[in-house]
Amino acid sequence: MVKKFYITTPLYYVNASPHIGHSYTTIAADCLARYMRQAIGKDNVWLLTGTDEHGQKIERAAQAEGLNPKEFVDATAVQFKELWKALNIFYNDFIRTTEERHVKTVQRVLEILFEKGQIYPAKYEGWYCTPCETFWMQTQLKDLTCPDCSRSLEKISETNYFFRLSEHQDWLMKYISAHPDFIKPSSRYEEMARFLELNKLEDLCISRPKERMGWGIPLPFSPDHVTYVWFDALINYISAVGSFDDKGKYESQWWPADLHLIGKDILRQHAVYWPIMLYALGLELPKTIFAHGWWMIGQDKMSKSRGNVVNPIDMVNKFGVETYRYFLLRDVPFGLDGSFSEESIIKRFNGDLANDLGNLVYRTLTMIEKYFDGNIPERGVFVKGKQAELIEEKINLINKNGIGLSPSVITDCNFSAALKEVWEIINMANKYIEDTKPWNLIKENKTDELKGFILVLVDAIREVAIQIHSFMPQTSESIIEQLGKDKIKKGKPLFPRIV
RNA sequence: CGCGGGGUGGAGCAGCCUGGUAGCUCGCAAGGCUCAUAACCUUGAGGUCGUGCGUUCAAAUCGCACCCCCGCAACCA
Numbered sequence: 254m255v256k257k258f259y260i261t262t263p264l265y266y267v268n269a270s271p272h273i274g275h276s277y278t279t280i281a282a283d284c285l286a287r288y289m290r291q292a293i294g295k296d297n298v299w300l301l302t303g304t305d306e307h308g309q310k311i312e313r314a315a316q317a318e319g320l321n322p323k324e325f326v327d328a329t330a331v332q333f334k335e336l337w338k339a340l341n342i343f344y345n346d347f348i349r350t351t352e353e354r355h356v357k358t359v360q361r362v363l364e365i366l367f368e369k370g371q372i373y374p375a376k377y378e379g380w381y382c383t384p385c386e387t388f389w390m391q392t393q394l395k396d397l398t399c400p401d402c403s404r405s406l407e408k409i410s411e412t413n414y415f416f417r418l419s420e421h422q423d424w425l426m427k428y429i430s431a432h433p434d435f436i437k438p439s440s441r442y443e444e445m446a447r448f449l450e451l452n453k454l455e456d457l458c459i460s461r462p463k464e465r466m467g468w469g470i471p472l473p474f475s476p477d478h479v480t481y482v483w484f485d486a487l488i489n490y491i492s493a494v495g496s497f498d499d500k501g502k503y504e505s506q507w508w509p510a511d512l513h514l515i516g517k518d519i520l521r522q523h524a525v526y527w528p529i530m531l532y533a534l535g536l537e538l539p540k541t542i543f544a545h546g547w548w549m550i551g552q553d554k555m556s557k558s559r560g561n562v563v564n565p566i567d568m569v570n571k572f573g574v575e576t577y578r579y580f581l582l583r584d585v586p587f588g589l590d591g592s593f594s595e596e597s598i599i600k601r602f603n604g605d606l607a608n609d610l611g612n613l614v615y616r617t618l619t620m621i622e623k624y625f626d627g628n629i630p631e632r633g634v635f636v637k638g639k640q641a642e643l644i645e646e647k648i649n650l651i652n653k654n655g656i657g658l659s660p661s662v663i664t665d666c667n668f669s670a671a672l673k674e675v676w677e678i679i680n681m682a683n684k685y686i687e688d689t690k691p692w693n694l695i696k697e698n699k700t701d702e703l704k705g706f707i708l709v710l711v712d713a714i715r716e717v718a719i720q721i722h723s724f725m726p727q728t729s730e731s732i733i734e735q736l737g738k739d740k741i742k743k744g745k746p747l748f749p750r751i752v
Numbered sequence: 753c754g755c756g757g758g759g760u761g762g763a764g765c766a767g768c769c770u771g772g773u774a775g776c777u778c779g780c781a782a783g784g785c786u787c788a789u790a791a792c793c794u795u796g797a798g799g800u801c802g803u804g805c806g807u808u809c810a811a812a813u814c815g816c817a818c819c820c821c822c823g824c825a826a827c828c829a
Contacts, residue, residue: 265829266827266828268828272828272829273829274828274829275829277829443756444756447756514829515829516829519829547828547829552822554823555828555829557827558826586765590823592764597764603789604777604778608791609791612791612792613788615788615791616792617787617788620787620788621787683793687784687785687792687794690785690786691787692787745789748789749789750790
C-alpha cells in the first residue's frame with residue numbers, strides 16, 4: 254500500500270454554474286480520498302479541487318452579467334464551494350487560478366521553460382472572427398466563414414509564444430508503453446497510445462495578445478501576452494502543493510500526484526500536454542490519470558445549448574445527498590457513459606437502498622426490540638448454521654481486502670463493483686433471515702439459536718456500515734448509531750420507499 | 753472516407769481475450785412467509801447472442817464481408 258495519496262479533480266471552469274458532471278468527478282474523488290484516509294491515515298491523504306477562472310469565455314460571461322471578471326468568478330467559485338458542502342465533500346484544499354500562489358507559480362514555470370528554450374515566440378497566422386472574438390485554425394474551417402456565426406473571417410497574423418510539444422513525442426510514447434497504469438481505463442490508454450502513434454504533435458500555442466484577451470496571467474517575458482488555458486489550469490496540480498525555489502527546483506511533500514481524476518473530454522490535455530510540461534520542468538509525472546465517462550441525459554448529451562443541464566442541488570433536495578452519491582457511483586461502472594434520469598435514481602433508491610439495505614436494518618432492529626427488549630445479545634458460543642458461516646466468511650474476505658474495496662477495485666476506480674460486493678452481504682443477510690425463520694424460533698423458545706442468529710445479523714450490518722462509509726458517510730454513521738453498543742437506538746427507516 | 757465504441761430475452765448490461773450446458777439487475781407472472789418500508793424469500797415465462805459466409809467435433813466467443821446505432825464541432829466532468 255502507498256504511503257501517501259495525492260488525488261485531484263480537474264479545476265472546474267467557472268463560466269457557468271456547476272452541473273452533475275462536476276459533482277460526479279468530485280464525489281468520486283471524495284469517495285476515494287475517504288477510503289484512503291481510512292486505509293493509510295488521514296494525514297497521508299490530500300484531496301485537491303478548485304476552479305479555473307481565466308480566459309475569454311469567462312470574460313464574456315462576466316460581461317453578459319454586467320460584472321467585471323473578478324466579481325464574476327468570485328460569485329461562481331462560491332457556488333462550487335457551496336455545492337461541495339451540500340454534497341459532503343471533504344477536500345483538503347481548494348485552489349483558484351486567480352490566487353496569488355497560483356499566478357506566481359505559473360509565471361515561474363513560464364520563466365523556467367522560456368529560459369530552457371522550451372518556449373519560443375513565432376508568428377501565428379489564422380482566421381479570426383471579430384464579432385465572435387474567436388480564432389479558428391485552418392483545419393477547423395470549411396470555407397472562409399465563421400463556423401459559429403457564418404460571417405466572414407479576417408486573416409490575422411500576430412506574434413505568439415509556443416511550447417515545444419513536438420520534440421517530446423518519442424519519450425512520451427515510450428513512457429506510456431512502459432507504464433500501463435499511466436492512463437486508465439485501458440480503453441483510454443489504447444486511445445491515447447494510438448493517438449500518439451498516428452499523429453504528429455505540433456507545438457502548442459500558449460499565449461494570447463493582451464489587447465484581444467486581457468483576463469489571464471501575463472507572460473513574465475512578454476507582458477503584452479497572457480497565457481492561454483492549459484498552461485494556466487494544469488499547473489494548479491503543482492502550484493497548490495509546492496513551490497519553486499530560486500534555482501528553479503520544485504519542492505513539495507505531495508507531488509507527484511497519485512491520481513488525476515478527469516472527464517474523458519480532457520484526457521489529451523492530461524495525458525499529453527501535462528506530462529510533457531512536467532518533463533520539461535524536470536518533474537515527476539503523475540502515477541495515474543483516470544478518465545471517467547459522461548452522464549447523458551436520457552439518450553442525449555448534456556449541454557447548455559440543449560438546455561438539459563441538471564443542477565446537482567435540485568437532485569440533492571429531491572433525493573438527498575446520500576442517495577445522489579450512491580446513484581452516481583453505483584449505477585454505471587466508472588469510465589463508461591451513464592444515462593441520468595430521475596426514474597433511474599428512484600429505481601436504485603427503492604431497490605437497493607429502501608428494500609435491501611434500509612429494510613434489512615429496520616427488520617433486524619425490530620427483531621432485537623421484540624425478542625430481546627432492544628438489547629443486543631451477549632457474545633457466546635452458539636451453534637451456527639451453514640449460512641451463518643458463509644456470511645462470516647464473506648465478511649472476513651471483504652475485510653481482508655480492505656474496507657470493501659479490493660486492491661483492483663481501488664486502482665481501477667470500480668466503485669460500482671465495490672458496492673455490488675457489499676450488497677452481496679446484504680442479500681445474504683436477507684436470505685438468512687428468511688431461511689432461519691426466527692419467528693418460529695421464538696415460538697419454540699430456542700433462545701440460544703435466536704441469539705446466535707441476531708449476532709450474525711448485527712455483525713453483517715456493522716460490516717456493511719463500515720464498507721459504505723466512503724460512499725455514504727452519513728448513512729454509515731446513522732446505522733452504527735442505531736445499532737448502538739449493547740442497546741439499540743432504533744430510528745425511522747433510513748430510506749422510506751418512494752411511491 | 754477514416755478512426756474509436758457498440759448491436760445478447762420487455763429495459764439496462766456481463767460473458768468474447770484463454771471456443772464446449774447463455775448469466776446478472778430491473779420489469780412481468782405464480783407461490784411462500786410475517787421480523788420488516790405492499791418489504792423479504794422461492795419458482796417461472798421470455799433470447800435464431802445484428803446479418804451472411806468460413807474455421808472447428810463444437811462459435812455469443814476465432815476469421816472475413818456486410819448492415820445498423822453512438823462519438824470523433826463547440827461550452828463542458
